[in-house]
Amino acid sequence: MKIDHLSSFDLSSIEIDPALFLDTVSSRLAAGGRALAYFALPDNGIYRLVMVIGFDREGVMEAYSAPAAGSFRALTPHFPELHLFEREIYEQHGLKPEGHPWLKPIRFNTPGAVPGVADYFTVHGSQVHEVAVGPVHAGVIEPGHFRFQCHGEKVFHLEIMLGYQHRGVERSFIGGPGPRSIHYAETLAGDTTIGHGWAYCAAMEALSGVNVPRRAQLLRGIMLELERLANHTGDLGAISGDVAYLPTASFCGRLRGDFLNMTALICGNRFGRNMLKPGGVNYDLDPALIKELKLRLEATYRDTADAVSLLWENASVTDRLGNTGVVDKVAAEGLGLVGPAARASGVGLDTRRNFPYGPYENFTMSVSGSGDVYSRAYVRWLEIQKSAELVAGWLDDLPAGPIEAEFGPLKPNAAAVGLTEGWRGQICHAAVTGPDGLIRHYKIVDPSFHNWQGLAMALRGGEISDFPLCNKSFNLSYCGRDL
Amino acid sequence: MFKAILARLRQGYRTRPFPSEDVKMPHRYLGLPRLKDAPLNRAAAACPYGAILTEERRLDLGRCVFCGACAKAAPEAVEFSREYKLCAGSRDALLVGRGDYKRAEPLARELTSIFGRSFRLRQVSAGGCAACEADCNVLGTLAFDMGRFGIQFVASPRHADGILVTGPVTKNMELALRKTYAAVSSPKVVIACGACAISGGPYAGHPECVGIPKDIPVDLYIPGCPPNPYTILDGLLRLIGRAK
Numbered sequence: 001m002k003i004d005h006l007s008s009f010d011l012s013s014i015e016i017d018p019a020l021f022l023d024t025v026s027s028r029l030a031a032g033g034r035a036l037a038y039f040a041l042p043d044n045g046i047y048r049l050v051m052v053i054g055f056d057r058e059g060v061m062e063a064y065s066a067p068a069a070g071s072f073r074a075l076t077p078h079f080p081e082l083h084l085f086e087r088e089i090y091e092q093h094g095l096k097p098e099g100h101p102w103l104k105p106i107r108f109n110t111p112g113a114v115p116g117v118a119d120y121f122t123v124h125g126s127q128v129h130e131v132a133v134g135p136v137h138a139g140v141i142e143p144g145h146f147r148f149q150c151h152g153e154k155v156f157h158l159e160i161m162l163g164y165q166h167r168g169v170e171r172s173f174i175g176g177p178g179p180r181s182i183h184y185a186e187t188l189a190g191d192t193t194i195g196h197g198w199a200y201c202a203a204m205e206a207l208s209g210v211n212v213p214r215r216a217q218l219l220r221g222i223m224l225e226l227e228r229l230a231n232h233t234g235d236l237g238a239i240s241g242d243v244a245y246l247p248t249a250s251f252c253g254r255l256r257g258d259f260l261n262m263t264a265l266i267c268g269n270r271f272g273r274n275m276l277k278p279g280g281v282n283y284d285l286d287p288a289l290i291k292e293l294k295l296r297l298e299a300t301y302r303d304t305a306d307a308v309s310l311l312w313e314n315a316s317v318t319d320r321l322g323n324t325g326v327v328d329k330v331a332a333e334g335l336g337l338v339g340p341a342a343r344a345s346g347v348g349l350d351t352r353r354n355f356p357y358g359p360y361e362n363f364t365m366s367v368s369g370s371g372d373v374y375s376r377a378y379v380r381w382l383e384i385q386k387s388a389e390l391v392a393g394w395l396d397d398l399p400a401g402p403i404e405a406e407f408g409p410l411k412p413n414a415a416a417v418g419l420t421e422g423w424r425g426q427i428c429h430a431a432v433t434g435p436d437g438l439i440r441h442y443k444i445v446d447p448s449f450h451n452w453q454g455l456a457m458a459l460r461g462g463e464i465s466d467f468p469l470c471n472k473s474f475n476l477s478y479c480g481r482d483l
Numbered sequence: 484m485f486k487a488i489l490a491r492l493r494q495g496y497r498t499r500p501f502p503s504e505d506v507k508m509p510h511r512y513l514g515l516p517r518l519k520d521a522p523l524n525r526a527a528a529a530c531p532y533g534a535i536l537t538e539e540r541r542l543d544l545g546r547c548v549f550c551g552a553c554a555k556a557a558p559e560a561v562e563f564s565r566e567y568k569l570c571a572g573s574r575d576a577l578l579v580g581r582g583d584y585k586r587a588e589p590l591a592r593e594l595t596s597i598f599g600r601s602f603r604l605r606q607v608s609a610g611g612c613a614a615c616e617a618d619c620n621v622l623g624t625l626a627f628d629m630g631r632f633g634i635q636f637v638a639s640p641r642h643a644d645g646i647l648v649t650g651p652v653t654k655n656m657e658l659a660l661r662k663t664y665a666a667v668s669s670p671k672v673v674i675a676c677g678a679c680a681i682s683g684g685p686y687a688g689h690p691e692c693v694g695i696p697k698d699i700p701v702d703l704y705i706p707g708c709p710p711n712p713y714t715i716l717d718g719l720l721r722l723i724g725r726a727k
Contacts, residue, residue, distance in 0.1 A: 108655055109691065115655035135659045138638035140606040140620045142613050143656055164655045167610045168691035179531040183548060183685045190614025190709065247487045253624030254497050261509070268511030271614050273708065274550055283511060306490050313486065479612050 003052075005061045005355045008206045008416040011432065014050070014063040021066035022073050025051045028062060029079050034336055034349075036061070036417065036428045038085035039443045040093045043067065047095055052417055052430060056354040061417065074100035081336030084449060107163040107482055115163055116145045123149040123156045131464060135164045142478035148464055158459040158467070160452050165482035173431070173442035177204055177278065177410070181439075185429075186273055189446060189480035191231055194223045195422025196446075196480075197276040199429040202357060202418030204278040207410040207433060212358075215401045216280035218394045221359040223263065223272050223281075225387040228423040230259035231475075232340075232380040232387075233304055238472045239377050240311055243320045251307035258300040262293055280404025290395050297395070301388045308381050321374035325458035325470035328371050337454045339425020339447045341474055344379045345371035351421035359394065376473040412437040422447060424477065446480030498628045502726045506713055508565045513549045515566035516542050518581055521559040529556035532687060541578040544569060545681035548708035567711050570718030571704045577681070587703055589724035594670060598644055598723045601633045604674070605643035607663050610692060611650030611684070614709035615677035619647065621712045634719055640664075645672035645702075651679040651692035664699050672722065675701045676715060678708040 001014045016024060029035065033053035040047040049072065050065040074097035076083045086097040087106050097103070108115040116135065128151050135143035143164035149157045169184050185200035186193045198220055205212060212220075237252025260270040267275040267283045275281055285293070311317050327337070332345035342349050343366060350365035351357070366382035368375040410433050418429040425447030434440035451474055458470045499506070508514060518540060527535040530553050534546035542553075542561065554561045571577045572587035589595050608616050619636065622629040629635070637643050640663045652660060664673070675695060678684035681704050686692050695701060705718040720726035 115658075135656065136605075136607060136640075136663050140608070140616050140636050142608045142616065143659060164653065164659070165608075165610050165650075166655055166691055167651060167653050167686045168689045169686070172686075172689070179529075179552065180685065183531070183550065187612035187614070187685050187708075190612030191617055193614075247490060250625050251490070251494050253621070254494075254626045257621060257624065257626050264509045264512065266511070268509055268513055269549075270618075270711070271709065273548075274513075303494060306493055310487055310490055477613065479610075 001063060003061050003063050003417070005417060005419060006206060006357060008209070008411055008414040009063070011065070011413055011415050014065045016064055016066055018066040018068065021049065021064060022075065025053065025064050026075055026078065028053050029075075032057070033062065035079070035082055035085060036419070036426070037430045037443050037445050038082060038089070039430070040068070040089045040095050041065070041432060041441050042093070047093055049089075050430075052428070054355065056349050059354050061355065063415075063417075068095060071096040071098050073098055076100050080334050081450070084453070105163065107166040109163070109166050116161055118161060120147050120161070121149070121157055121159050125151070127151060128156070144478050148459070148467070150464055153463045153465065155459045155462050155464055158456045160456055162452070162478055163482055165479040167483070170442055170444050170483045173439050176439045182277060186276075188444060188483070189448075189477040190271055192227065192422045192424065192427070192477065192480065193272040194220070194227045194276065195420050195427050196429075197272070198224060198358070199418040199420045199427045201276050201278045202420065203416045203429045203431040204407070204410065206416035206418065207414055207431060208278070208408045209411065210279050210405050210407050212280055213402045213405055214399050216403045217358040218398055219281045219285065219403060220276065222391050222394050223266065223275055224420070225391045226259055226263045227272060228387045229384055229391070230256050230263070231423040232384050233259060235472065235475050236308055236311065236377060236380055238475070239321070239373065239469065240317065242469045242472050243317055245311070245314060245317045248307050248310050251303065255300055255304050255307060258296065262296050262300070265289065265293065265296075277404065277407070279407030280402070284403045285398065290398065294392065294395050297388065297391055304384060308384070311377070318374060320469070321377055322370070322372055324373045324466050325462060325473060326370070326372045327454050327458050329369075331457050332371065332454065335453050335457065336450045338450050339422070340376060340379045340383065341451050341454050342425065343367045344375035345369070349426070351419050351426045355419050357419065373469055373473040410437045410439070424448060424475070425451065444483060446477055448476040448478075448481040451476055452481060498625050501627070501713070501716060502720065506567070508567050508711065512565050512567070512711070513551050513563040515569055515584060516547070516554070516561055516563045516579060518542055518579070519560055519562065521557070523557070523560050526553035526557035526560040529553050535561070536578070539578070541580055543682070544571070544577040544579055544706040545574060545704060546678065546687065547706065548678050548684060567714045568717045569706050569710065569714050570721060571706070572702070574681075574701075574704065577704055577706060587718065587721050590672065590702065590722055594672075595724035597670065598672070599725065602719070602723050603635050603637045603643045604645055604647045605640040605663060605667065606636050606647045606649070607660050609648060609650040609656035609660050609680075610653035610686070611677060611679045615649035615679070618709045618712045618715060619649070619676065622716055627712055627716060629716060629719070632720060632725055640666035641668070643667050643671075645674065647674040647676050648680045648695055649676050651683045651686045651689070652694050653692055657693050657696065661696065661699070672702040673699055674703045674705065674718070674722070676705045677710060678706060681706060684708055
């Protein structure tokens with residue numbers, strides 16, 4: 001059933017005949033749709049499978065739902081992008097996707113599960129060896145377990161086992177919205193505070209039918225693009241650090257902080273905490289602050305352009321980045337990759353373009369085709385330019401008016417999908433309300449949920465020393481995936 | 484090569500002096516709170532984490548995520564300053580009242596003589612949102628340059644003088660945290676960085692989170708959600724007796 005991506009819809013309007021459900025969603029996926037979310041909704045002792053499908057080129061969203069009990073036919077063999085969704089449904093609710101190639105745990109949160117203890121894909125042979133890393137690994141970084149099947153330096157396969165960061169955020173939204181809800185959203189992935197916070201607000205606003213004032217939309221846009229600027233700049237620095245090109249690494253380390261400090265200038269917190277609330281924003285800008293932000297943006301952007309340009313002109317850097325960790329377009333589309341990782345493989349997918357929201361209009365996305373580390377780095381640079389232009393434009397054209405609208409109660413027995421383009425890619429929050437107008441089910445899909453498998457693919461046939469570089473070029477979130 | 488040198492000249496020298504009186508937090512930054520004389524009931528009701536203890540007339544910095552909801556609901560009862568030096572040496576010391584906040588003391592003299600000039604930490608990320616980790620990482624950049632004080636994050640617990648824990652310690656990370664702690668040789672220190680590590684933070688009360696086990700004694704508490712990098716740096720320097 002076609003739904004409007006900015007409005008709520010009745011749960012009953014997306015129900016279809018259970019006998020037709022799997023065939024219908026299959027045909028929609030085959031027709032060019034992409035699964036934005038696929039989950040089981042507890043419903044009076046049984047479950048209801050719900051799939052939200054996006055047609056990116058057309059900017060059309062559809063949703064389907066049908067009851068299921070015990071087991072259902074796995075679609076992963078035909079649509080690999082669903083592999084983690086189906087494993088998640090099995091782990092969370094025990095509904096078994098029959099025919100799924102490998103139903104491993106993903107968060108190890110069921111009784112008796114021991115984190116990291118599962119069947120791993122192994123390669124056998126006299127000179128084949130396995131390298132195991134983590135959960136505590138070198139560097140100040142989140143925990144995860146990685147297993148490489150190697151022959152000498154060559155990597156046959158990398159398997160990534162996560163779940164260490166599972167802290168029960170998703171179910172904590174149930175019964176809300178409450179005073180903690182926005183904090184849960186802001187800390188789904190700390191470096192994506194605005195991206196996730198906005199997706200949460202968007203879902204709540206659709207459910208309550210509130211129209212966010214234009215000024216608040218632009219302020220949100222400024223915050224989201226500053227978040228992207230900080231993270232992309234930091235990533236380019238980290239990538240150059242991993243190829244031992246230290247000038248850009250050191251410059252970008254400082255510049256990332258300068259972007260974060262601009263965020264802190266607006267709301268007091270470097271990560272954008274406390275800025276958003278359903279209905280609008282908490283902090284406004286006065287002319288003096290706008291002037292200060294414009295000065296800082298200009299100077300920081302100039303220094304960033306200077307620091308980043310060194311990368312593309314240095315043969316030893318471009319040689320190391322090119323043809324390393326290639327994910328081709330077929331793999332990227334098959335796995336349902338999102339964000340810069342997808343755009344670097346030539347996939348034209350950017351929520352700001354496909355499903356415009358807030359202040360985004362006629363957005364032109366940045367795509368590069370080679371699917372290697374170079375491409376993932378270069379797409380970031382293109383996006384830095386775009387984001388700086390957007391922020392500068394919005395600071396100039398901030399319309400007068402209120403920064404929040406009254407956020408009323410949620411519509412009962414309804415559902416809404418909040419979509420934003422975080423710096424890692426598309427963020428999807430699906431909220432369902434009960435008869436009391438409180439949140440009855442909440443589903444979060446962080447871009448990393450899709451993209452971790454992309455990192456594993458990038459390593460195939462590469463060398464184990466490519467791993468840090470490939471990892472930085474994806475820079476995925478562990479906590480956003482583990483929830 | 485020539486271009487890189489020119490860029491270096493343009494980018495300039497960016498390491499900021501520290502400890503220094505010049506560190507100014509942005510205008511809207513929420514730092515050390517102070518309780519005023521008015522009743523605390525409204526402020527306490529506004530706090531989603533029970534950080535305001537009305538009976539004792541205290542605000543628990545360990546539970547506070549610095550969202551400012553209390554000061555917004557009851558400006559007559561709570562106000563936030565821009566003071567970023569927030570670390571404490573004991574859990575009880577995190578309970579603030581009217582401006583008598585007691586910051587962490589340096590370690591015992593024999594420990595500061597060991598760690599004072601070379602202090603290596605293994606960071607253990609255990610279930611948070613990775614914002615604390617980001618603000619620890621940033622201490623290695625040239626703006627903060629923690630290395631100038633002899634402080635460094637290292638890859639192996641065998642090379643470390645202690646651990647710095649972030650996150651509410653999920654069930655799934657408890658064993659890894661214990662093993663990492665056990666792998667650090669004594670004498671060793673433990674630092675709880677951020678509201679999560681101290682009290683569970685936004686995830687306080689979640690059955691998926693267990694917190695830092697009681698048998699791993701914490702030497703330094705750095706509140707915040709996440710703490711500002713300067714708050715962390717100040718805490719580390721205080722602990723090893725390099726800042727007052």
